[in-house]
Each structure stands twice: as C-alpha cells, then as structure tokens.
Amino acid sequence: MPCSPDPSPHDVAVELKLAVGQLVRRLRAQIGSGELTLSQLSAMARLESHGPMTTADLARAEAVKPQSMGAVLASLEPAGLVERRPHPTDGRQILFALTPLGVKERHRRSAAQQQWMETALSRLSRKELHTLAAATPLIKRLSGG
Amino acid sequence: MPCSPDPSPHDVAVELKLAVGQLVRRLRAQIGSGELTLSQLSAMARLESHGPMTTADLARAEAVKPQSMGAVLASLEPAGLVERRPHPTDGRQILFALTPLGVKERHRRSAAQQQWMETALSRLSRKELHTLAAATPLIKRLSGG
DNA sequence: TATTGTTATACTCTATAACTATA
DNA sequence: TATAGTTATAGAGTATAACAATA
Numbered sequence: 634m635p636c637s638p639d640p641s642p643h644d645v646a647v648e649l650k651l652a653v654g655q656l657v658r659r660l661r662a663q664i665g666s667g668e669l670t671l672s673q674l675s676a677m678a679r680l681e682s683h684g685p686m687t688t689a690d691l692a693r694a695e696a697v698k699p700q701s702m703g704a705v706l707a708s709l710e711p712a713g714l715v716e717r718r719p720h721p722t723d724g725r726q727i728l729f730a731l732t733p734l735g736v737k738e739r740h741r742r743s744a745a746q747q748q749w750m751e752t753a754l755s756r757l758s759r760k761e762l763h764t765l766a767a768a769t770p771l772i773k774r775l776s777g778g
Numbered sequence: 779m780p781c782s783p784d785p786s787p788h789d790v791a792v793e794l795k796l797a798v799g800q801l802v803r804r805l806r807a808q809i810g811s812g813e814l815t816l817s818q819l820s821a822m823a824r825l826e827s828h829g830p831m832t833t834a835d836l837a838r839a840e841a842v843k844p845q846s847m848g849a850v851l852a853s854l855e856p857a858g859l860v861e862r863r864p865h866p867t868d869g870r871q872i873l874f875a876l877t878p879l880g881v882k883e884r885h886r887r888s889a890a891q892q893q894w895m896e897t898a899l900s901r902l903s904r905k906e907l908h909t910l911a912a913a914t915p916l917i918k919r920l921s922g923g
Numbered sequence: 924t925a926t927t928g929t930t931a932t933a934c935t936c937t938a939t940a941a942c943t944a945t946a
Numbered sequence: 947t948a949t950a951g952t953t954a955t956a957g958a959g960t961a962t963a964a965c966a967a968t969a
Binding site: 649771 | 892907908914
C-alpha cells in the first residue's frame with residue numbers, strides 16, 4: 634500500500650469547512666413540514682444524553698449565546714418536548730429536561746432527514762462508511778464536544 | 779489489529795448529523811466583524827473553482843432555492859466580490875463571476891475562522907488528521923458534490 | 924407556455940443590549 | 947455586585963408566493 638503524504642492542516646480546514654456547510658444545507662433542505670430542525674434536535678439530543686441542564690450550560694455546549702438557546706427552548710416547550718424544573722438550591726437557575734414525549738418525538742419528527750441521510754450513506758463502500766464513522770467523533774472533538 | 783465491526787448506517791447518520799451541526803455553530807461563533815459567512819465563502823469557492831455560473835445553477839449546487847442564492851449574491855455584489863455578466867445566448871440568464879478582488883478577499887476575510895480551525899486540527903494526531911482528510915470528500919459526496 | 928430572475932413576506936437561528944430577579 | 951434568565955431588536959439565511967422579462 635502506498636504511503637499517502639501528510640495532509641496539510643490548512644487544506645483540511647478549508648475543505649472540511651466547506652463540506653460541513655454543504656451537508657448542513659443539504660440536510661436542511663430535507664426537513665419536512667412538522668419536522669424538527671437541526672438546532673432543535675441537537676439541543677434535545679444533548680438533554681437526553683446529559684440529563685437536565687440550564688439554558689447557560691446548554692448554550693455553552695452548543696456554542697451559542699444564552700439568549701439564542703432560550704429561543705430554541707422556547708420553541709420546544711409549548712409542544713411539550715422539553716419541560717422546566719426549578720433548580721434545587723439556586724432560585725435564579727432553571728433546569729430544562731427532555732420529556733418522555735420529547736424522547737419519542739425526537740426520532741419520529743426527523744424521519745425525512747434521517748431517511749435521506751441513510752440513503753446517501755448506503756451509496757458508500759464499507760470502508761468509506763468506516764472512515765466516516767471514525768471521523769464523526771473527531772469532528773465532535775474539534776467542536777470541543 | 780482488532781477488526782472493528784461494521785458501523786450501522788443509522789447510527790452514523792444520527793451522529794454525523796449532530797457533529798456537523800455542532801461544527802457549523804462553532805465556526806459561526808468564530809466569525810469576526812467584517813468577515814465572510816460560510817454561505818458567502820461557499821458560493822465564492824464554487825464560483826472560483828467552477829467559473830461563472832447562473833443563480834439557478836449555483837442554487838442547485840448549494841442545495842438552496844434560487845431566491846436564497848440571489849440574496850447571498852446580492853450581499854457580495856456591492857462589495858465588488860462578484861460581478862454579473864450577460865449570458866451570451868439567453869437574455870434571461872445572468873452569469874455571476876468571482877472578481878479578482880473576490881479571489882483575494884476570500885482568504886483575507888476568513889482569517890479568524892481559518893485560524894481557529896487550524897488550531898483545533900493541530901490538536902489531532904497525524905493518523906486522526908488523515909482520517910478527517912479522507913472523510914472530507916466523502917462528506918462532499920453525501921451532499922451530491 | 925416554460926424558464927430566469929426579482930420583489931415581497933415570513934420563519935429560524937443567531938447576535939447585542941437592556942431589563943428583572945435572585946445570590 | 948455578579949449571575950441567570952427574559953424581552954426587544956436586528957441581521958443572515960433560508961422558504962413560499964407573486965411578478966416581470968425572455969425563450
């Protein structure tokens with residue numbers, strides 16, 4: 634097997650940036666009526682894996698300002714997908730938690746995106762799918778996750 | 779070396795979707811005043827590599843509607859980064875081209891993002907950087923590019 | 924009639940700034 | 947005084963719908 638030269642961090646940065654922007658646009662175009670957006674799904678996924686969190690902590694984790702995260706949570710709360718709970722010791726803080734309905738709807742309301750993505754992945758070879766599976770946690774680590 | 783089991787397309791789809799959303803938010807948070815956004819950079823990069831394109835073709839390539847691409851181009855034109863040229867045979871169509879100024883400014887006006895991304899990449903091992911370099915064209919292929 | 928582009932309007936996601944309540 | 951959250955406002959990026967010009 635030939636030994637490929639080390640990739641340049643500069644080139645990887647430029648190309649990866651464009652590639653993820655492109656994929657996000659393509660995913661957004663698949664969102665059907667009544668489905669959840671990427672920002673909503675991301676906040677819900679984090680609440681499910683991490684447990685109840687405050688607006689400020691969620692905002693830090695998602696790399697947005699607390700006011701921006703407040704808007705995302707405000708779009709999920711009336712639908713019953715997340716709920717607020719008082720903080721046990723600090724009256725200023727509010728803990729947001731994914732509801733049982735939220736757990737269920739998170740999957741149901743992202744079916745179109747999910748199906749599109751799985752179809753696109755099915756066109757890759759086994760080896761290529763392995764490469765993407767290995768790259769995914771690295772992309773998360775770049776983002777500080 | 780142990781042979782890792784085949785990754786599930788379903789799980790890769792879910793995780794990759796969240797990972798790229800996260801990276802896009804993190805990148806957006808690095809954009810300084812006067813710098814170009816991801817959408818602007820993506821359109822400019824495509825015009826540079828592909829040559830002059832119509833609004834409709836650019837929109838298709840970027841997976842947005844023609845009206846949306848029109849807005850992006852309208853943000854670049856007054857700054858002199860792109861220019862319009864008449865289509866040689868079809869009076870309805872307008873070709874947009876990256877200007878020499880656009881070529882130069884594309885790099886200068888994304889320095890903060892670029893530096894953040896290169897710093898983040900520098901924390902990876904050689905092997906991990908190779909994995910990301912190999913994954914980048916696959917991500918582009920998922921998006922149809 | 925079909926296609927390209929533009930204009931008008933609206934929604935999501937994000938930001939900054941100013942405010943309220945609690946520590 | 948400092949911190950958590952909310953409200954008000956704005957800008958970018960997207961969408962749909964209606965329109966004008968050209969093929």
